[in-house]
Amino acid sequence: MATEIQSGKVHVQTTINGESVDFLAEPRESLLEVLRDNLGLTGAKEGCNNGNCGACNVVMDGVLVNSCCVLSVEAAGASIETIEGVASPEGLHPLQQSFLENAALQCGVCTPGFIVAAKALLEENPNPTEYEVRWWLAGNLCRCTGYDKIVRAVLDAAERMRAEA
Amino acid sequence: MRAIQYAAPSTVEDAVAILAEHGSDARMLAGGTDLIVQVREDARDTGVFVDAKQIPELMELSVNADGSTTLGAAVPCYRLYNDAQFTASYPAVVDAARIIGSTGIQGRASVGGNLCNSGPAGDTIPPLIVHSAVCNIAGPDGARTVAVEDFCTAPGRNVLADGELLVSLTLPKPPAGSGSHYLRFIPRNEMDIAVVGAGASLELDGDSITAARVSLGAVAPTPLFVQAAGDALIGLTADEDSFAVAADIARDAASPIDDMRGTIAHRKQLSYVLTQRALRGARARAQGGSPTNGH
Numbered sequence: 001m002a003t004e005i006q007s008g009k010v011h012v013q014t015t016i017n018g019e020s021v022d023f024l025a026e027p028r029e030s031l032l033e034v035l036r037d038n039l040g041l042t043g044a045k046e047g048c049n050n051g052n053c054g055a056c057n058v059v060m061d062g063v064l065v066n067s068c069c070v071l072s073v074e075a076a077g078a079s080i081e082t083i084e085g086v087a088s089p090e091g092l093h094p095l096q097q098s099f100l101e102n103a104a105l106q107c108g109v110c111t112p113g114f115i116v117a118a119k120a121l122l123e124e125n126p127n128p129t130e131y132e133v134r135w136w137l138a139g140n141l142c143r144c145t146g147y148d149k150i151v152r153a154v155l156d157a158a159e160r161m162r163a164e165a
Numbered sequence: 166m167r168a169i170q171y172a173a174p175s176t177v178e179d180a181v182a183i184l185a186e187h188g189s190d191a192r193m194l195a196g197g198t199d200l201i202v203q204v205r206e207d208a209r210d211t212g213v214f215v216d217a218k219q220i221p222e223l224m225e226l227s228v229n230a231d232g233s234t235t236l237g238a239a240v241p242c243y244r245l246y247n248d249a250q251f252t253a254s255y256p257a258v259v260d261a262a263r264i265i266g267s268t269g270i271q272g273r274a275s276v277g278g279n280l281c282n283s284g285p286a287g288d289t290i291p292p293l294i295v296h297s298a299v300c301n302i303a304g305p306d307g308a309r310t311v312a313v314e315d316f317c318t319a320p321g322r323n324v325l326a327d328g329e330l331l332v333s334l335t336l337p338k339p340p341a342g343s344g345s346h347y348l349r350f351i352p353r354n355e356m357d358i359a360v361v362g363a364g365a366s367l368e369l370d371g372d373s374i375t376a377a378r379v380s381l382g383a384v385a386p387t388p389l390f391v392q393a394a395g396d397a398l399i400g401l402t403a404d405e406d407s408f409a410v411a412a413d414i415a416r417d418a419a420s421p422i423d424d425m426r427g428t429i430a431h432r433k434q435l436s437y438v439l440t441q442r443a444l445r446g447a448r449a450r451a452q453g454g455s456p457t458n459g460h
């Protein structure tokens with residue numbers, strides 16, 4: 001059977017933060033646009049819209065990606081984790097708590113991306129060096145903090161999470 | 166972004182059929198980190214996106230019976246540096262996979278996509294050339310192969326005809342006693358486009374060089390295979406004097422332009438220095454160590 005060529009509004013079934021989600025989107029819309037404009041998940045931010053800044057970071061099938069560089073229709077059948085799924089009903093994630101306590105944010109626009117990216121790092125490497133944190137987060141741009149407090153917050157969260165593990 | 170059509174075929178044959186029907190209006194979508202941004206910013210006019218990622222051959226990463234490796238064209242960079250065997254066999258390719266964009270880019274961007282984007286500064290292309298990689302291409306008239314050094318034809322252009330796609334790359338088994346390295350110069354620590362990039366591979370018998378390949382990026386309209394630099398090393402001792410001979414040839418072969426990233430003179434000098442460093446790194450790996458420069 002020949003492959004269907006999709007255009008206009010496409011019905012996409014996906015999973016977001018563990019919940020099954022259906023949406024209608026045009027192929028030209030990015031995953032970021034769908035999250036924000038169709039689904040009301042406005043945690044991921046549009047910074048550069050070209051893959052440079054990381055403000056739109058989400059985890060797709062276990063892999064950190066820039067949702068501005070993913071087509072909405074590519075989410076079909078995928079499992080997406082966004083900043084909205086990071087905290088639990090019991091409270092903030094240790095990274096979120098650590099960002100607050102270490103004053104690792106000012107305006108906050110880059111923060112969801114940093115936390116989603118840092119969470120992906122700590123799941124892969126629970127005990128990163130400062131160099132490894134800076135290298136992993138090189139694709140997340142912050143124009144307020146100068147990065148140092150962010151790096152310290154991630155290292156602090158990593159230490160807390162290892163202690164709790 | 167302009168309105169587009171999207172298809173996610175599950176076979177190479179279906180992909181070829183769609184590409185053939187839509188001609189130059191269609192393009193394969195691998196990680197999208199170039200294509201989506203280019204179409205959004207009106208740098209490229211593509212009306213039909215053909216997703217590569219549901220086609221098993223384009224997502225394959227496997228070692229063949231003869232020891233060569235098949236790297237599917239849409240395999241994202243992160244899968245390469247998370248694969249110990251690939252990293253041990255083709256370290257120059259992994260050097261590039263680790264420095265293309267950010268972690269989030271490497272989660273999607275592929276070596277095959279980097280090659281098909283055919284930018285003169287594409288970081289994975291010199292490493293593929295020094296590993297003698299071959300492109301496996303499918304099209305309406307059947308399959309064909311092209312050496313990576315013959316794939317790019319001009320900035321953003323390559324040998325793929327309408328209806329053709331890059332299915333995979335075949336990387337020959339690296340000989341015992343061989344090593345490779347790729348590095349680039351950028352004015353920052355990460356997240357930048359190469360001012361110059363250099364890749365080298367060496368095969369050693371003791372201290373003696375039995376085979377060598379050198380390739381440069383961002384110093385010509387296409388990534389450059391500097392065959393004379395590698396050939397000049399054969400039979401020589403793997404030392405600084407020999408590496409200087411090859412680096413001289415590489416500098417002479419470079420024909421860069423002046424632009425916002427660097428001047429002609431700077432790029433010529435970088436071609437010399439980075440060739441030396443790539444060869445030192447390749448030697449270190451051939452001898453079981455690791456490069457002391459770069460990341």
